[in-house]
Amino acid sequence: MKANILKIRIIGLCALPLLLGLPQFSGAFAATVSTQATVASPSGTSTSPEASTSADEKVQEIRDAISEKVQEKIQEIKEKMENKGYVGTLTEMTDSILTLDTLTGEKMVSLDEKVTIVGIDKKIIKVKDLEIDQKIICMGTLNDNKILVAKRIVVVAPPTKVPPKREAFVARVTSLDLKQKTVSLSHLRKLSKQYLIKIDKNTKFISGSFEDLKTDQILIVVFSVVKENETPLALIVNPLKN
The missing domain is CATH 2.40.50.320 (Copper binding periplasmic protein CusF)
Known part of the structure; x- marks a missing residue:
């Protein structure tokens, strides 16, 4: 009875990496099944301590891998949820803070230390090269104070002058x-x-x-x-x- 429970436990845990897309542990599945065959004695005798320890190590290894994979997915989802952007006209600016006039009102934008700013000519420019009344797109993540920390800024080219009617x-x-x-x-x-x-x-x-x-x-x-x-x-x- 004890051997059967151990067998179910090992097979169930070994199948999880396959469902979560962890092919590097597919070999561990076969190895674990092989191990459990030696653990469960056909005559119902007690399990070998060495085999039991080896099986537990495999189980723990798979658990750790699954936990790491789950944490990566959670972090990825969190980053996607926090990504945000503003489009508006630049009304005020300092070396680290921009103020935008957007369709939903005034927005404050904090500049990331490694912010990338792309000018009208598609070349990288500095903060000091920005001009008041320019239309810009700010992309980044929200901090704990719900202020956008811009990691990338793109200056929008002004519309082409429409010829007079x-x-x-x-x-x-x-x-x-x-x-x-x-x-x-x-x-x-x-x-x-x-x-x-x-x-x-x-x-x-x-x-x-x-x-x-x-x-x-x-x-x-x-x-x-x-x-x-x-x-x-x-x-x-x-x-x-x-």
């Missing part, structure tokens, strides 16, 4: 201001709609020039849309023959 219309010249270099226009179809556009050195004339324009002349004008109360700039002017 353009519009075009056909209109009649109602007046010219040669000093201010502006043209007053009346839309040909929407007579109540009046325009005032300015001309500068970047305005392209398909034919002639600003000095050649005359009252009542018909123009096709392409201009950039600007903010309210701003005079739009004529990008292209194509004078038509009346």
Whole structure:
């Protein structure tokens, strides 16, 4: 009876490494089973002390390996749970603390001693190279005070400037201001709609020039849309023959 209990105990413990992915102990499984065969006497005689000690050592070795593997898994899960990141605009900075304006409010970020900072050009930079109002991504872990300790910071490149929206219309010249270099226009179809556009050195004339324009002349004008109360700039002017 005692030998049978020992046999079940050894086989159960030896199977655990296989379930936990410890192939280095698969050989121990066969060795332990072999050992238990010598421990259990077919005639029911008492177990050899030497064989029992060897089996106990194998069992303890497997237990230690399982315990170590479990602790590694727990630590791995803990680190994944603590990993965190913030995305926001840098509002304040010191040599060790950054303050970010994020979508969820102001966040404090502590810098790890070995923090890596990647600049806009993908090159490694220093803390002093960061600039206020830059958008950055901070990645790291939370400390006991729930403050992010950044181990990696990436500076986000500013968005590419969107070209101004353009519009075009056909209109009649109602007046010219040669000093201010502006043209007053009346839309040909929407007579109540009046325009005032300015001309500068970047305005392209398909034919002639600003000095050649005359009252009542018909123009096709392409201009950039600007903010309210701003005079739009004529990008292209194509004078038509009346």
